[in-house]
Amino acid sequence: MDDNTAATEQGPPSGIAAVGIVLRRVPFTVGFLVVVTLLGIAGGGLWRRLDTRSWFADIAYGWPALQEGRWWTPLSGWFFGLTPAQYVTMAILFAAAVGWAEWRLGTVRTAVVCLSGQLIGILVASVTVGLLAHTHLGWADRLADVRDVGFTTAAIAALAAVSATLRSPWRLRVRAALVAYVAIAFLFESTFADLMHVIAVAVWLPLGEKLFSRTEHGFWPRTRREVRMLAFTGLLVIAAASVAVYFFPGESLLGATEDERGSLWSTLITVAVIAVVADQLRKGKRWAWWVAIGYGTLHVVLTLVLLGVAIGAEVETTGAVTVGTALLWAGEVALLYGGRGAFRVPARRKITEGTLAGVEPGEAVRTLLTRYGGSTMSWMTT
Numbered sequence: 109m110d111d112n113t114a115a116t117e118q119g120p121p122s123g124i125a126a127v128g129i130v131l132r133r134v135p136f137t138v139g140f141l142v143v144v145t146l147l148g149i150a151g152g153g154l155w156r157r158l159d160t161r162s163w164f165a166d167i168a169y170g171w172p173a174l175q176e177g178r179w180w181t182p183l184s185g186w187f188f189g190l191t192p193a194q195y196v197t198m199a200i201l202f203a204a205a206v207g208w209a210e211w212r213l214g215t216v217r218t219a220v221v222c223l224s225g226q227l228i229g230i231l232v233a234s235v236t237v238g239l240l241a242h243t244h245l246g247w248a249d250r251l252a253d254v255r256d257v258g259f260t261t262a263a264i265a266a267l268a269a270v271s272a273t274l275r276s277p278w279r280l281r282v283r284a285a286l287v288a289y290v291a292i293a294f295l296f297e298s299t300f301a302d303l304m305h306v307i308a309v310a311v312w313l314p315l316g317e318k319l320f321s322r323t324e325h326g327f328w329p330r331t332r333r334e335v336r337m338l339a340f341t342g343l344l345v346i347a348a349a350s351v352a353v354y355f356f357p358g359e360s361l362l363g364a365t366e367d368e369r370g371s372l373w374s375t376l377i378t379v380a381v382i383a384v385v386a387d388q389l390r391k392g393k394r395w396a397w398w399v400a401i402g403y404g405t406l407h408v409v410l411t412l413v414l415l416g417v418a419i420g421a422e423v424e425t426t427g428a429v430t431v432g433t434a435l436l437w438a439g440e441v442a443l444l445y446g447g448r449g450a451f452r453v454p455a456r457r458k459i460t461e462g463t464l465a466g467v468e469p470g471e472a473v474r475t476l477l478t479r480y481g482g483s484t485m486s487w488m489t490t
Contacts, residue, residue: 136215136222137207141199144259147187148195157191158257168255169230170300171238182230188257202263209266212273213320218266225265225312229304236303247298247361254300261301264290265308269316275323276330277337283313283327284338288345295432296353298361328446335447336392342440343386343400347379349436360432389444389451397451401444404437 131138148154151161158164166178169185189195210218240248264286271282290309293302317325329335354375388396411434444451 134207134210134215136219137203137210140206140259141203144187144189144195144199148189151188153188154192154195158188159190159255165255168257169234170255171234171241171252172255174234174238182227185230185257186226186259186262190257194258198258198260198263201260205263206266209270212270217320221266221269221312221316222262225268225308226259226262228311229261229265229308232307233300233303237300247359250359251298251300251303256300258301261304261308264305265312268309268312269320271313272316272319272321277334279324280329280334280338281341284341287313288341288348291436292345292349292352294361295435296349296360297356298359332392332447332450335443335450336390339400339440339443339447339451340386340390342436342443343382343389346433346436346440347382347386349433350375350378392451392453393455394451394453395455397444397448401441404441404444407437408434408441 145154151158159168165173167181167184167188169181173181173185189198206218206222209221213221237248237251237254241252242249267282267286271279271286274282286309290302290305293299294306313327317327324330329338354372385396385399389400411430415431
């Protein structure tokens with residue numbers, strides 16, 4: 109019996125062997141989560157809010173902690189969760205994102221990405237809100253008093269970095285989903301964690317591209333199909349923003365969103381229209397390109413006009429949702445214009461030569477199959 113036959117007869121590894129493989133491949137991920145769990149048990153954070161504890165200020169990070177000289181908080185704060193629910197959600201995100209990154213990048217590089225991403229996110233966010241405090245920007249004033257804990261920023265940084273190792277089309281899809289998430293959260297929620305996530309992505313998306321990209325390089329879509337999928341995703345992000353604002357209104361960077369969320373019916377109609385146009389962009393239809401780029405440009409221009417009027421007349425004529433949506437539309441318009449060559453499919457194609465000239469391709473195929481017959485696979489092509 110040779111070695112290959114013996115390996116085949118042994119079958120898949122047992123449960124204990126599989127655990128051993130995981131521990132060898134992702135020791136940083138497993139070790140970190142074990143420490144977090146033990147601290148959660150010791151501190152009672154797994155069943156009680158942490159900010160009710162007298163020692164919370166000693167371990168939480170933020171601008172107040174830096175002002176008070178608590179230099180260790182950027183390190184101590186990322187081992188805890190604010191609520192029991194956050195412990196669970198953050199642990200799941202960390203296990204999936206950082207475990208995947210460690211599997212592909214290795215333990216040392218993943219640990220460096222997570223630690224640097226977390227520290228840079230905390231320190232830059234803290235200093236940013238500290239410098240912007242007392243500048244008539246209510247968002248900064250509010251965040252300048254926030255003390256926070258958590259380790260999601262490390263997971264976000266790991267996702268941004270490991271995306272550079274992927275091949276198309278998943279390379280673009282992961283990055284698009286990541287940027288869409290942090291953009292919507294920051295524009296329409298604008299918590300301290302959202303600011304840290306934006307900073308982590310801004311640092312590790314280009315840095316990961318430079319350090320870890322091997323087979324592909326750059327951020328622009330490589331094929332027409334990828335351009336169409338990215339445009340399709342962009343419109344879905346705009347639709348998702350409308351839904352998020354309606355169901356989860358809050359106080360964002362650009363102001364309160366509750367008064368601008370509209371009715372449920374208007375939100376559903378907006379989402380339905382966007383979904384139809386997005387589906388046609390996915391197919392490369394020319395009319396959908398014109399509709400999207402026309403409406404998007406109009407939305408951006410009108411928002412700029414309203415902002416100009418508001419600033420010049422010192423009156424409030426636009427708000428957080430309008431400006432935030434305009435920013436998303438500006439990105440969509442830039443993508444549509446840059447990738448305009450991918451959207452040249454006419455609304456209805458027709459055959460231009462032969463006996464079936466003037467007939468749509470689908471109808472021509474069905475006519476030929478009816479006339480000459482064909483297999484089941486032939487009919488499936490229709």
